[in-house]
Amino acid sequence: xxxxxxxxxxxxxxxxxxxxxxxxxxxxxxxxxxxxxxxxxxxxxxxxxxxxxxxxxxxxxxxxxxxxxxxxxxxxxxxxxxxxxxxxxxxxxxxxxxxxxxxxxxxxxxxxxxxxxxxxxxxxxxxxxxxxxxxxxxxxxxxxxxxxxxxxxxxxxxxxxxxxxxxxxxxxxxxxxxxxxxxxxxxxxxxxxxxxxxxxxxxxxxxxxxxxxxxxxxxxxxxxxxxxxxxxxxxxxxxxxxxxxxxxxxxxxxxxxxxxxxxxxxxxxxxxxxxxxxxxxxxxxxxxxxxxxxxxxxxxxxxxxxxxxxxxxxxxxxxxxxxxxxxxxxxxxxxxxxxxxxxxxxxxx
Amino acid sequence: xxxxxxxxxxxxxxxxxxxxxxxxxxxxxxxxxxxxxxxxxxxxxxxxxxxxxxxxxxxxxxxxxxxxxxxxxxxxxxxxxxxxxxxxxxxxxxxxxxxxxxxxxxxxxxxxxxxxxxxxxxxxxxxxxxxxxxxxxxxxxxxxxxxxxxxxxxxxxxxxxxxxxxxxxxxxxxxxxxxxxxxxxxxxxxxxxxxxxxxxxxxxxxxxxxxxxxxxxxxxxxxxxxxxxxxxxxxxxxxxxxxxxxxxxxxxxxxxxxxxxxxxxxxxxxxxxxxxxxxxxxxxxxxxxxxxxxxxxxxxxxxxxxxxxxxxxxxxxxxxxxxxxxxxxxxxxxxxxxxxxxxxxxxxxxxxxxxxxxxxxxxxxxxxxxxxxxxxxxxxxxxxxxxxxxxxxxxxxxxxxxxxxxxxxxxxxxx
Numbered sequence: 117x118x119x120x121x122x123x124x125x126x127x128x129x130x131x132x133x134x135x136x137x138x139x140x141x142x143x144x145x146x147x148x149x150x151x152x153x154x155x156x157x158x159x160x161x162x163x164x165x166x167x168x169x170x171x172x173x174x175x176x177x178x179x180x181x182x183x184x185x186x187x188x189x190x191x192x193x194x195x196x197x198x199x200x201x202x203x204x205x206x207x208x209x210x211x212x213x214x215x216x217x218x219x220x221x222x223x224x225x226x227x228x229x230x231x232x233x234x235x236x237x238x239x240x241x242x243x244x245x246x247x248x249x250x251x252x253x254x255x256x257x258x259x260x261x262x263x264x265x266x267x268x269x270x271x272x273x274x275x276x277x278x279x280x281x282x283x284x285x286x287x288x289x290x291x292x293x294x295x296x297x298x299x300x301x302x303x304x305x306x307x308x309x310x311x312x313x314x315x316x317x318x319x320x321x322x323x324x325x326x327x328x329x330x331x332x333x334x335x336x337x338x339x340x341x342x343x344x345x346x347x348x349x350x351x352x353x354x355x356x357x358x359x360x361x362x363x364x365x366x367x368x369x370x371x372x373x374x375x376x377x378x379x380x381x382x383x384x385x386x387x388x389x390x391x392x393x394x395x396x397x398x399x400x401x402x403x404x405x406x407x408x409x410x411x412x413x414x415x416x417x418x419x420x421x422x423x424x425x426x427x428x429x430x431x432x433x434x435x436x437x438x439x440x441x442x443x444x445x446x447x448x449x450x451x452x453x454x455x456x457x458x459x460x461x462x463x464x465x
Numbered sequence: 466x467x468x469x470x471x472x473x474x475x476x477x478x479x480x481x482x483x484x485x486x487x488x489x490x491x492x493x494x495x496x497x498x499x500x501x502x503x504x505x506x507x508x509x510x511x512x513x514x515x516x517x518x519x520x521x522x523x524x525x526x527x528x529x530x531x532x533x534x535x536x537x538x539x540x541x542x543x544x545x546x547x548x549x550x551x552x553x554x555x556x557x558x559x560x561x562x563x564x565x566x567x568x569x570x571x572x573x574x575x576x577x578x579x580x581x582x583x584x585x586x587x588x589x590x591x592x593x594x595x596x597x598x599x600x601x602x603x604x605x606x607x608x609x610x611x612x613x614x615x616x617x618x619x620x621x622x623x624x625x626x627x628x629x630x631x632x633x634x635x636x637x638x639x640x641x642x643x644x645x646x647x648x649x650x651x652x653x654x655x656x657x658x659x660x661x662x663x664x665x666x667x668x669x670x671x672x673x674x675x676x677x678x679x680x681x682x683x684x685x686x687x688x689x690x691x692x693x694x695x696x697x698x699x700x701x702x703x704x705x706x707x708x709x710x711x712x713x714x715x716x717x718x719x720x721x722x723x724x725x726x727x728x729x730x731x732x733x734x735x736x737x738x739x740x741x742x743x744x745x746x747x748x749x750x751x752x753x754x755x756x757x758x759x760x761x762x763x764x765x766x767x768x769x770x771x772x773x774x775x776x777x778x779x780x781x782x783x784x785x786x787x788x789x790x791x792x793x794x795x796x797x798x799x800x801x802x803x804x805x806x807x808x809x810x811x812x813x814x815x816x817x818x819x820x821x822x823x824x825x826x827x828x829x830x831x832x833x834x835x836x837x838x839x840x841x842x843x844x845x846x847x848x849x850x851x852x853x854x855x856x857x858x859x860x861x862x863x864x865x866x867x868x869x870x871x872x873x874x875x876x877x878x879x880x
Contacts, residue, residue, distance in 0.1 A: 243708045246727030247629060316710025320630050320717070353626055354714065360622025371710065402707070407731075 119146040122337065123183045125169055125218060126190035127162065128155040130299060131233065134330050135187050136162045148181060160454045169214040178225035185229040185337050188218050193263060204262055211266040216273055222283060229284045231336045232274070233329070236289045236322070236346055237395075238267050241402040247320070248407035251289075251344045257404075261396065271344075286336035286415075287344045289406060294426040295326030296433040301394035306362045306427075307434055312393060313355060315368035317401045320352045325421035325429070335417045345415045346406035351423035355400060361427045363434060371401065536581045629699065629732065631720035636697075639719060640689075646679070647686040650826050651785060655687040657833035660779055663694040666733045667836065668771040669740045670860050671781040672759055672868065673748030676790035676809045678702070679824060680783045681721075684740055687831050699732050700740040701725075703749075705806055726766050733774040740781075741767045743857075750795060750807035756787035757868050765857040768839075772856070773847040777836035780860050782867035785829030788878050790814070827878045832867050 127149025194207030240257030292302030701724035814821030
């Protein structure tokens with residue numbers, strides 16, 4: 117039985133780590149994890165390579181290992197991470213140039229499938245947005261925060277790249293990610309006791325469960341999907357309802373004041389402010405809901421959790437936050453066990 | 466003072482209920498309790514209106530006494546005349562009469578007269594039935610529980626809106642107002658409701674007017690209250706409203722959607738009933754002198770969507786809506802200053818401030834016309850500009866002709 121090789125870039129990161137854990141469960145798949153920093157907890161069955169993404173040897177690696185699919189999960193906020201804080205320029209290099217080079221290398225090495233994670237924020241929140249944005253809607257979220265611009269640049273590059281290359285590239289656009297882990301900007305925002313909102317505005321919002329993020333990315337890899345797909349949980353609800361469902365109460369702020377604060381950089385580039393309000397204010401004012409017809413149709417992915425379930429899972433995890441020491445602990449990484457497993461597999465092969 | 470008799474009657478009746486369960490063992494106790502209550506009542510009434518009972522001249526007093534006595538005996542005889550099956554009730558009323566007699570000296574004459582009259586009026590009704598009061602109590606309690614539960618649920622965020630933001634609970638809260646405006650204020654007459662399908666998609670094209678878009682609400686009310694299937698209409702509203710605080714979420718929760726072709730298409734694809742006002746701003750901000758003169762029907766975008774989704778077009782003509790705010794002049798300078806699309810000067814606005822927003826109680830007629838089938842053209846027809854403009858003109862002419870037809874028969878805008 118020939119094992120098929122999948123490369124996960126950013127394998128030590130939040131999404132790369134989980135994808136690796138899921139993929140490693142399949143005996144037919146060989147997982148190579150590439151990251152600039154070593155994984156916090158190595159996953160059994162994953163070969164880790166510690167290297168910068170932008171490395172001329174990447175093509176060589178893809179060729180020699182006969183990599184068939186790439187899950188490109190490198191996307192840094194530049195604020196933190198294993199590598200420490202990055203300058204905005206370095207973050208741009210890593211996010212945008214990194215994606216470009218991975219695509220170029222994949223194409224050169226004749227990789228079949230590349231899967232990239234993006235966000236529905238690239239559509240931008242505008243007053244004249246249709247309530248359901250299809251994948252071909254114009255991307256108007258460019259004048260936002262630098263990170264959003266990175267996403268936009270990547271998407272633009274991929275759209276161009278598609279025209280000249282036959283390689284399968286699946287771009288999955290996700291709305292705010294919610295689940296039990298508590299680690300996403302949406303969850304940081306919703307998890308506050310009184311998340312600030314704009315007085316008199318209560319747009320419909322859309323979210324996705326983190327299990328569905330993992331699930332759809334893996335699905336796109338396995339199903340050899342090609343194209344751009346919005347992936348979101350069923351069920352839209354007003355922002356205030358989302359906040360209430362998680363257990364907080366919205367704190368409405370008169371919007372000219374909020375915008376003034378944003379403009380005076382009180383909100384931008386300030387870590388505390390960033391935590392309170394990780395979005396552009398427009399995203400709390402106008403709708404930016406993505407249509408998921410193509411997800412069900414062409415991509416053929418059925419989300420496992422509804423928006424309510426995602427919020428309820430997040431709420432439960434919030435409630436248990438102060439009892440975290442009482443929760444069952446994950447077993448410590450057993451290096452000997454992993455080593456023995458690997459040897460046994462090699463013997464069998 | 467007007468509801469005084471009723472109040473007294475109920476109080477007496479509740480005393481009767483109390484007795485009904487306990488007679489005759491604790492009769493004395495009950496009497497005591499009632500008399501205590503009556504003392505309190507006396508003060509209450511005295512405070513409300515000075516009553517000249519206690520210090521009256523002897524003969525006047527005797528006069529009123531005899532009148533009350535005759536009233537009571539008449540009441541008693543009426544009770545005796547009740548069929549025997551009403552045994553329990555009879556004894557209850559007899560008990561009340563007994564109590565009234567006992568406390569005659571303490572009650573002002575007016576109060577007694579009112580109490581007796583109320584009792585008399587209700588002898589044959591259910592007011593004296595304990596079950597009636599239990600029923601009322603149950604209903605009240607249920608309502609209170611339901612309301613408290615709703616507030617709690619909404620506080621927790623435990624409610625649902627549909628895919629386009631419609632919150633049925635809020636819509637139910639808005640219904641009494643809509644019902645009042647529909648039934649009592651504008652006395653809307655809906656004609657041709659059978660032209661609206663019981664299920665499935667349809668595009669309702671209406672004439673627009675009235676400065677404030679009440680017409681959309683009334684077409685929705687007609688379909689919800691009078692249509693057999695009680696359908697919910699999703700009106701498409703001006704994009705401008707979506708940029709307004711409070712208005713934008715409110716419209717969304719009440720089922721209105723911003724007027725964009727993509728939204729209309731999505732709604733029709735989900736087999737909703739969509740209302741459009743292709744005159745748009747030109748219609749709603751129409752001057753009074755231009756009433757019932759249809760403005761240009763946009764660029765025919767609504768027809769395009771209907772053809773694309775195969776939804777039948779139902780022309781809807783609204784008569785009466787164009788006079789609710791006589792729009793005499795559009796103060797464009799003000800409008801520009803405030804960022805409004807228009808600033809109406811009406812006989813009442815802005816002179817009376819917010820009171821000027823109260824519309825005139827005209828008489829409305831809404832005519833739902835014969836549906837125009839669009840399925841025959843297929844989705845490709847949407848790309849045919851000639852067909853689109855023809856259909857647009859057809860719809861416009863139908864509405865204009867229906868308007869003229871109804872105006873011909875109308876003698877007075879208020880009747």
